[in-house]
Amino acid sequence: xxGAGWFLAQWSSTLATGPAPSASNxxxxxPAGGRYNMGAAPTxxxxxxxxxxxxxxxxxxQTPGSAAATSVFIxxxxxxxxxxxxxxxxxxxxxxxxxLPSGQAVLIPGERTESGALPTERLALTGGxxxxxxxxxxxAGNDYGSFAESPDGGSLIFQGAxxxxxxxxxxxxxxxxxxxxxxxxxxxxxxxxxxxxxAFCSAQLWLIPVSGAPASPLTSAKSPGSYLNAWSLPExxxxxxxxxxxxxxxxxxxxxxxxHLDVPDTxxxxxxAGLGAYGSQLAITLTPGCDGGAGKxxxxxxxxxxxxxxxxxxxxxxxxxxxxxxxxxxxxx
Numbered sequence: 001x002x003g004a005g006w007f008l009a010q011w012s013s014t015l016a017t018g019p020a021p022s023a024s025n026x027x028x029x030x031p032a033g034g035r036y037n038m039g040a041a042p043t044x045x046x047x048x049x050x051x052x053x054x055x056x057x058x059x060x061x062q063t064p065g066s067a068a069a070t071s072v073f074i075x076x077x078x079x080x081x082x083x084x085x086x087x088x089x090x091x092x093x094x095x096x097x098x099x100l101p102s103g104q105a106v107l108i109p110g111e112r113t114e115s116g117a118l119p120t121e122r123l124a125l126t127g128g129x130x131x132x133x134x135x136x137x138x139x140a141g142n143d144y145g146s147f148a149e150s151p152d153g154g155s156l157i158f159q160g161a162x163x164x165x166x167x168x169x170x171x172x173x174x175x176x177x178x179x180x181x182x183x184x185x186x187x188x189x190x191x192x193x194x195x196x197x198x199a200f201c202s203a204q205l206w207l208i209p210v211s212g213a214p215a216s217p218l219t220s221a222k223s224p225g226s227y228l229n230a231w232s233l234p235e236x237x238x239x240x241x242x243x244x245x246x247x248x249x250x251x252x253x254x255x256x257x258x259x260h261l262d263v264p265d266t267x268x269x270x271x272x273a274g275l276g277a278y279g280s281q282l283a284i285t286l287t288p289g290c291d292g293g294a295g296k297x298x299x300x301x302x303x304x305x306x307x308x309x310x311x312x313x314x315x316x317x318x319x320x321x322x323x324x325x326x327x328x329x330x331x332x333x
Contacts, residue, residue, distance in 0.1 A: 002054040002331055005031030005278045008077075009302055009316055010047040010059075010326040024326055026057060026075065029302070031278065033315040039080045042073050047327030048096055051103025054331065056125075058098055058106065072096060072106065074125050085127025100153040105130060110145040120147060120158070131171060133158070139176025140165035148188035148197055157188045157197055157210070164188055164199065166210055177208055180215045189229055200227050205239060220256030231277040235307045238282060240274045247271040249284075251307065263305055264312045265319065272305075276333030281306050283330045288318075300325040 012024040026038040026047070041047070045059035057075040070087045087096070087108060099105040099122065110120040110133070117135035120143070124130055133156075136142045140160025147158045155174065158165050164177040164186050179186040183201035186208070192198040196207045199215075203224035208215040218230060219239060228247065230239040237252035238261070249272055250258035263272045269289025276283050281304045288299065299318030302325050306313075317325040 002028060004332060006054075006331040007275075007283070007302065007315070007328055008047070008050040008057055008331070009328040010041055010045075011317065011323050012326055013323045022324075026077070027316070028077070029316055033313070033320075035316060035321075038077050041075065042082055042084075045071075045073055047329065049098045049103075050329040050331065051098045052100055052332070053102040056098070056103055058096060058103075060096055072127070074106075083126065085123075087123075087127075097149075100149050100151055107147075107149065109147065110135065110143060112142055112144055117142070118145070119143075120145060133167070133171040136160075137165035137167070137173050137176070139163060139173070139178075144185065146187050148190050150191055151194075155210075159185060159187050161185070164197075164208065175210075175212050177210070177212060179208075180204075180206055180217070192232075198230060205230055217256050219252060219258060223250075223256070223258040225250070225258070229274055231274060231282060233277055233282060233307060234280050238274065238307060245271075246289075247273045249274065249282075249305075261307065262310070264310065265301075265303070265314065275328060276330035278304075278330065280308060283328075283333075284312075285325060285328060286312075286318075299323065302328050 007029040009027050010024050011027055012022040014022055024041045026041050028036040045061045048060050049058040055077055059073040061071045072085055072087055074083045095109050097107045099107055106123045108121045110118045119132040119135050122131040137160055141162040144159045147156050149156045155168050163179040166174040168174055179201055186199050186201040189198040192207055196209050199206050199208050205218040205227045206215045207218055225241040228240045228242050230237055239250045239252055241248055241250050249261040251261050252258055266272050267288040271287040273285050274282055284303050284305045286301045301317035301319050302315045304313040314320050
């Protein structure tokens with residue numbers, strides 16, 4: 001039975017270089033790297049999420065240049081069946097997620113454009129609309145479409161023009177979460193613990209209490225970056241930074257400053273990205289640069305990274321069995 005430390009990954013034997021998408025399969029991977037083929041994924045899809053009960057994969061397919069032709073697939077990992085529905089008009093439908101905690105619905109982020117606002121929506125697993133969330137809130141103002149859902153699914157935090165708004169599962173405002181002084185916009189990344197949300201505000205990561213208490217910085221203004229996420233491990237906090245299409249990991253010092261982590265097996269010019277923490281390890285993907293990489297890694301790979309001794313355990317993809325990791329999700333993340 002799947003649980004903490006397991007992965008759901010999408011793997012293909014070759015990388016598509018033309019208009020035709022490559023064939024891919026879905027795999028369950030246990031913490032030690034054991035692989036279990038769950039069958040072929042629908043053609044041309046990208047793995048987006050894994051339900052909290054472990055039974056379903058969420059995959060999406062979007063016609064290039066078309067925001068009105070996004071197909072959402074709910075793939076049953078137990079019997080291989082796939083239900084499909086189409087999402088119309090949502091330009092960022094590739095960011096769809098299962099609702100928490102068990103994945104009984106699908107959440108699609110909204111968007112604010114010059115022509116108007118598209119609401120964040122909660123859809124049934126068959127595609128029917130269950131709820132369209134408000135496009136503005138009393139404190140946060142206009143909703144920008146970015147949100148983080150609480151682990152129990154009882155509330156969400158939305159990014160607004162003036163800060164963030166905590167709302168209940170029905171979209172009713174609970175409280176305005178003021179940003180740190182001078183730190184707007186504030187983008188909720190994920191729930192850090194039961195009482196705080198990790199947010200990227202201006203060029204820093206902050207921990208913002210859902211009680212409305214003042215925020216505390218996770219990273220210092222002395223180490224600005226474009227942070228995508230962060231995780232707490234026994235060795236300390238690790239943040240994922242990004243620039244120019246490349247991602248890397250930084251250790252967060254006690255004073256909030258950061259230092260680059262030279263993760264082994266990272267290809268020259270490539271990227272390392274975090275998927276989530278499991279005990280003393282961080283689940284990562286390693287991606288070659290445009291030159292194809294060097295050394296062990298010549299294609300996308302899934303691995304464990306242990307910051308205590310700066311070691312990498314390759315699990316799947318290039319360096320292990322070849323092929324490409326098209327997408328991966330760590331259970332519960």
